[in-house]
Amino acid sequence: MGTSWSEEQKGSSERQDQPVYHSESDTISSQKSDINTPVPITRNNNNNSHHLNEPKESKRVLLKLPHNCEAIINDNSDSPIDKSSPEKVYEQLHAGVYLNGRxxxxxxxxxxxxxxxxxxxxxxxxxxxxxxxxxxxxxxxxxxxxxxxxxxxxxxxxxxxxxxxxxxxxxxxxxxxxxxxxxxxxxxxxxxxxxxxxxxxxxxxxxxxxxxxxxxxxxxxxxxxxxxxxxxxxxxxxxxxxxxxxxxxxxxxxxxxxxxxxxxx
The missing domain is CATH 2.60.120.260 (Galactose-binding domain-like)
Structure with a gap:
């Protein structure tokens, strides 16, 4: 008879299912970024009814990557992560990344x-x-x-x-x-x-x-x-x-x- 933790195991059978994960609604800057660098988000606050001669105010907010994200991906990801833009990084994180040979x-x-x-x-x-x-x-x-x-x-x-x-x-x-x-x-x-x-x-x-x-x-x-x-x-x-x-x-x-x-x- 097999055992629980001491047993050998294989993988197997069939089916499907799982929730859909949506992307962030914020507009992410298209600057190139390393995966462990906070990602800048730019939000513009426009007020056209007053002070028309003043420059438009721009507020930059840093969007940090999730907890231990770099270590999880670098150590275990089955395929390379596209780091060409913050949008690409977050798109992949929301879609899901396979680890340890699926x-x-x-x-x-x-x-x-x-x-x-x-x-x-x-x-x-x-x-x-x-x-x-x-x-x-x-x-x-x-x-x-x-x-x-x-x-x-x-x-x-x-x-x-x-x-x-x-x-x-x-x-x-x-x-x-x-x-x-x-x-x-x-x-x-x-x-x-x-x-x-x-x-x-x-x-x-x-x-x-x-x-x-x-x-x-x-x-x-x-x-x-x-x-x-x-x-x-x-x-x-x-x-x-x-x-x-x-x-x-x-x-x-x-x-x-x-x-x-x-x-x-």
Missing amino acids: RKKYWVDKKGNNCFMVFANDLKITWAENPTYWYLHTAQTSDHGQISVAQLRNVAWLEVHGRFHTKNLSPGVTYQVAFSIMLEYTCYGWELPVNFRLTLPNGSKQEHKENFKEKPKGEWLRIPVGEFKASPENVGEIEFSLYEYQGGSWKKGLVIKSAIIEPKF
């Missing part, structure tokens, strides 16, 4: 906060190395392109774990961790509820159960695991888990796409 995705929301996806091939799945139990493969999706998804064929011991370091999360922001999953129409064996657990760097845990038997079938679902506030006092790895192995019943028809770590609004 095992993760990084993007910035409209408030400038860092967001991440951990795809199935970067999760630790018990028995994932055995194709009798899990079907791990690359699937084409509309929002993410080619990604790895994991399709459960048949197991009695369901156990999935993921880890992520909080150093790349925006400080002071409350984050929610959730699994993106689908239950196929042919699924069975979900009489007992599935356990979800979030373990924070300080060792505290958040746990609850979800009844998969009552969930909609054939569509992507976001199942919350827990939430926490990113802070310097609680820096380290979080662990998010999905498991059910007490009942001993065989289960089929679960598709796992990713774990999502993004601000809770």
Whole structure:
């Protein structure tokens, strides 16, 4: 039998989905800028009804790049970032950047906060190395392109774990961790509820159960695991888990796409 964190894992199954992230509404200066340099934004305040002989006032505001953005991209990005203009940098950050061989995705929301996806091939799945139990493969999706998804064929011991370091999360922001999953129409064996657990760097845990038997079938679902506030006092790895192995019943028809770590609004 495989293990949780000590198990081997592969990547796999199919599907799509994810929110659309919009660009900033401010007009960004087209000056060339290094990615770690604050980006200047120019706003003009025009008042044509008074003081017509006075020059137009121009206010320059510095727009800083997101927290730890340079390190995230330089150390992990799958492809080079176009730094020819601030517009290009922000366009790519809002669209999302793939990391670590498409095992993760990084993007910035409209408030400038860092967001991440951990795809199935970067999760630790018990028995994932055995194709009798899990079907791990690359699937084409509309929002993410080619990604790895994991399709459960048949197991009695369901156990999935993921880890992520909080150093790349925006400080002071409350984050929610959730699994993106689908239950196929042919699924069975979900009489007992599935356990979800979030373990924070300080060792505290958040746990609850979800009844998969009552969930909609054939569509992507976001199942919350827990939430926490990113802070310097609680820096380290979080662990998010999905498991059910007490009942001993065989289960089929679960598709796992990713774990999502993004601000809770």
